[in-house]
Every structure is written in structure tokens, then in C-alpha cells.
Amino acid sequence: MFSLDFMRNAYVAGTLIAIVSATIGVFVIARNMSFMTHTLSEIGFAGASFAIFMGWMPLVGMLTFTTISSIMVGQLSSKVESRREAVISAISGLFIGLGILFLSLANKNASYATNILFGSVIGISHQDVILMAWLSAAVLVIVMFIYRNLKADSFDPVGATINGVNPAIISIIFLVLLAMSVSVAAQIVGSLLIFILLTLPAAAAKYFAHTVSHMIVLAAGFALFGVWLGLYLGYVTNWPVTFFISTIETAIYGCALIFNSVRTRG
């Protein structure tokens, strides 16, 4: 399996994706931003089809679109919390429309759309892997840099402001980090199923681990397990990798819920 170039690329890319998604995912769950993550993935679809239309790398288009739109959401909704969901829905609708437009203008066949939406293992080139590695490193370094404030603002926003954290700045930085992570993760699982890696491993980890660092490590473990096993099963059966990854991650999350209900009853 590892003698094949594209499988090696897929495994390296998958490992990066798992680690970045799990790290950011822990904060996504704490900040109740699963819906925003889902929207950013749709925006990523529009960005990727725009890139195809322009003849760029899809990742570049995704990154541009998700970053700009995440800042827009932050700006438009930061003052009124209740407006947030409506703003997100509006932006999401606009971008899906744009995605369909660019795809049709680009005159590419339907398999392009399928690859963007549902992910593709074969499509990952060595060049993609290098770009993903840089992006992942950037995300992790920024997280390290703002770790204490991000942790406080995500897990105790009331206390964080008391202790001098500026919630607006943390929120914008986090949205950009999320946009970068979405763009990276979309490479394998596709833009429609990004939240599998960005929310499920972290959502499961919170039932087993009780410190932020343990949650990140455990979520990364769950994500890596799903991605590695998914890639292997995809290789053996020739079925879509995304199917295996989503099934494995959902199963892990299901087990976590069962574990939690048994524990709280006992």
C-alpha cells in the first residue's frame, strides 16, 4: 500500500488533518460552534470551485473564501449573539450559490464537484501535502501562542474577561484558525463532511478527559484512528474513504455517549 505515491501522500495528509482538526475541534465544541464549522465547509466548497474556475489550486480558493467569510461572520455577528445564526445562514446560502455558479462557469464535469464535496484520496499531490503541512504548522503555532487566552475564553468566557482576555480579538483569531483547519481537512473528507473530524473526535473526548490538554490528545487519537483505519479500509475495499472515516468517528462518538449515560446513571 505504501509503495503507491498517492497512498503515502494520503497518509501524511490524513495525519496532519487529524491532529489539526482534533486540536481546533476541542475549542469548536467548547465554543458551541459546530454550526459555524458546517457553514465554513460549504463556503470552502464555493472557494474550491472558484479556484477551479480561476485555474488555481482548490486549497488556495478554499482558504481565501473561508478566511474572508469567517471574518465577515465575526464582524457582523459579534455584537448581537442572537443574530449569529441568521447571519451564518445568510452567508452560507450566498456562498453555496456562488460555488454552483463557479463550477458551472468552469465547465468541469461532475466528478470535480464530487471530489470537492466528498473528498478524494487520489487527488492529493505532493505539492498539496507540503502546503497542508505549512498550514497545519501555522495553525498549531498560533494555538500555542494564544493557548491560555483561547482556553479561558472558550471554557469560561465570563472568567476570561475578568482576567483581562479580549474576547473580540480571540474570537476573530479563532475564526481564522477554524477557516484554515476547514480548508486543510476538506482535502480528504471533502467539504461536506469536514465536521466529522472537526467536531466528533473532540465531542467524544470530552466525556473521557477532564483537562484541555488531555482532551486534545484524546481527540487527536480518535481522529488519527479513524483516518488511518479509514484510508486502509478504503484501499482494501475500494469504497470511499469518507464513508469509513465518518462511520468510525460516529461510532466512537456513540460509544462516548453510551459511556457517559452509564456513568451518570451509576
Add this chain to the structure above:
Amino acid sequence: MTSELIKVNNLEVAFSGRTLFKNLTFAIDQGEFLTVIGENGIGKTTLIRVLLNKLRPTTGTVFRSKNIKVGYVPQFRNIDVEYPLSIRDFIALSFTGIKLPFLSGRERKAVERVIKLTGLTKIADHPLGLSSGGEKQKAYLASALVNEPNLLILDESTASLDPNTKIELLDMISKINREEHVSVLFVTHDLSLIDQYPDHFLWIKKDGYVKGTMAELPSEVKENHHV
């Protein structure tokens, strides 16, 4: 000699056409236990925001001593039953700033010290979401104490607790006040069980305010335990 940590002079705060406080003047001394009482909606939390420098007074001045360090326990926090962090990790969230992600040895010691001080040693690794109301209040108290403040501001901390837990928490706050020399500003609308703890009271009313030692507390408040 007593030194003032905060001195408020002729304070008035107006917003949305409403004026809170009229010529409010009071001080909090080093080591003092002051309770601020007043009915709901009278502006107690607004007063705290002014003291914390989060809100500018419309008129009047607020003097803060140079060496003041405030620990604040707010009235509301969103901690639901699925909140995952342990009490220990929750307390450590108070160490903010652009620093190394991991706690220093000094910070870890400070966390252990306040866990001991608030009697949370046995349950320090339990998830905060599964803790009782009293345990949560102790964790909030520990989180406010971990940066070693000399003034502790508590906003309705005993509001949702049963009488026994209320006494336990107040004993703890009073002990911290005496033994750690931390001044306390305790805000409440319910005086039951509380009146034996503070040195002074500040009663904010619609048409003004009354202040004095606890012995001078008007009998109408004392008997009703309520303002």
C-alpha cells in the same frame, strides 16, 4: 492604620434615561468585610462594574489604590452538566496572557494552595459540570483567589444555595478575610444568615443609601432578612 483600597466619591451612573445611585460615597479598607445590600435591579452589579473599571461613572470619582488586585466571582456562569473540565483545570483557566501554554511551577503551587484553602482537595479532579451548587461556588471562589487578590468581590454567590451550604461558604469567605487578609465586598439582596459575617454594610435604596457597622443595620432589614 487602615488604608483604602477603593474610595468612591459622589458616584452617579446614568443610562437609558435612568439614574442609579445619588451622590454615593464609600470606601473599602484593607482587610474589611463589607456587604452591599439592595433589592434586585437597584444597580448592585452596575456598581461592581464601576469598581472593576468596566463602566465609567456619569459623575463622581472612583479612586483605586495602586496595589489593588481584585478577584471577582460573578453572579452568572455558563457551566452545564456536560461541562468537561475538572475543578483543578477550571481554576487554572485564571492564568491568562500570552505565555507558555503549560503552567509554571509557581502557578501550579498557587492552584494547589487555593484548592486546599477552599476544601476542594478530594474532588479537584472531578468534572465541574457534575459538581453540586456549593462545590461550583467554591471552585469559582478558588478561581478568583488563585491570582492572590487583596480584594475579593462576590456577586450574589450564595443566592442559589441551601442554608447549610450557605453557612459553609460564608464561613470560608470569612476565614479567608481574616487569615489571608483579603478584603471582601459581598453583594447580596438576601441577608438571611449573612448578617453575622461582615464588618460594615452599604444599603443602596431608590432614594439614596445608608451605610454603617453591622450593629447599626436598620431593624427593618435585620428582622426581615430581606431588603
